[in-house]
Amino acid sequence: xxxxxxxxxxSIESKDSLNxxxxxxxxKVKDALxxxxxxxxEILERENFDNTTVKNGDSLEFxxxxxxxx
Amino acid sequence: MLTIPQSIIEALIDHARNDFPxxxxxxxxxxxxxxxxxYPMVNTDQSNVHFMMEPKEQxxxxxxxxxxxxxxxxxxxxxxxxxxxxxxxxxRLALTPDVSYVIVSLAGEQPDxxxxxxxxxxxxxxxxxxx
Numbered sequence: 001x002x003x004x005x006x007x008x009x010x011s012i013e014s015k016d017s018l019n020x021x022x023x024x025x026x027x028k029v030k031d032a033l034x035x036x037x038x039x040x041x042e043i044l045e046r047e048n049f050d051n052t053t054v055k056n057g058d059s060l061e062f063x064x065x066x067x068x069x070x
Numbered sequence: 071m072l073t074i075p076q077s078i079i080e081a082l083i084d085h086a087r088n089d090f091p092x093x094x095x096x097x098x099x100x101x102x103x104x105x106x107x108x109y110p111m112v113n114t115d116q117s118n119v120h121f122m123m124e125p126k127e128q129x130x131x132x133x134x135x136x137x138x139x140x141x142x143x144x145x146x147x148x149x150x151x152x153x154x155x156x157x158x159x160x161x162r163l164a165l166t167p168d169v170s171y172v173i174v175s176l177a178g179e180q181p182d183x184x185x186x187x188x189x190x191x192x193x194x195x196x197x198x199x200x201x
Contacts, residue, residue: 007133007136030167031165034163034165036125036128036129038125038129043126043129061129061132061133063125063128063129063132064165064166065122065163065165066095066097066122066123066128066145066163066166067095067115067120067121067122067163068120068147068156068157068159068160068163069093069115069119069120069121069157069159069160069163070120070149070152070157070159
């Protein structure tokens with residue numbers, strides 16, 4: 001499956017269908033609990049990571065939570 | 071080492087002052103550790119002790135930078151009343167890899183701007199070159 005991840009082509013081998021949680025694991029994204037995902041221009045709610053699958057040609061963006069405090 | 075134009079340093083301080091007493095936050099972009107872009111962001115926490123950026127705004131900035139052939143180089147925020155040192159929460163939430171963490175402090179008589187690299191909880195001060 002060919003995806004675009006953060007603007008770069010990414011090839012996921014031997015996968016016909018993959019949900020977002022599994023994709024984050026496949027891509028070895030650290031601290032995935034703090035990652036926001038945009039799929040084809042739409043920001044996904046975290047509770048939908050498990051029931052949202054990616055398909056060939058999809059474009060994804062990952063960003064970490066940006067915050068802090070005293 | 072992070073190189074930041076004097077005009078952007080002044081813009082960071084202005085942002086911190088304008089948002090006082092709340093924490094201000096934003097993103098710096100550029101290439102090869104040389105900052106050329108400044109994106110003030112909304113602190114959705116609207117707090118004087120916390121900041122949080124809006125993901126939609128973050129994605130827009132990253133794409134804008136990418137379109138210019140640039141990268142996100144630093145995440146900055148202000149400490150309205152405390153020194154320019156990362157707090158325990160700043161360190162714990164420094165999750166974005168390969169960026170600098172810039173803090174603008176308004177605690178002293180003069181504003182203080184410092185930069186750090188923070189990796190897996192380890193904080194390393196980073197010199198800033200002003201140009």
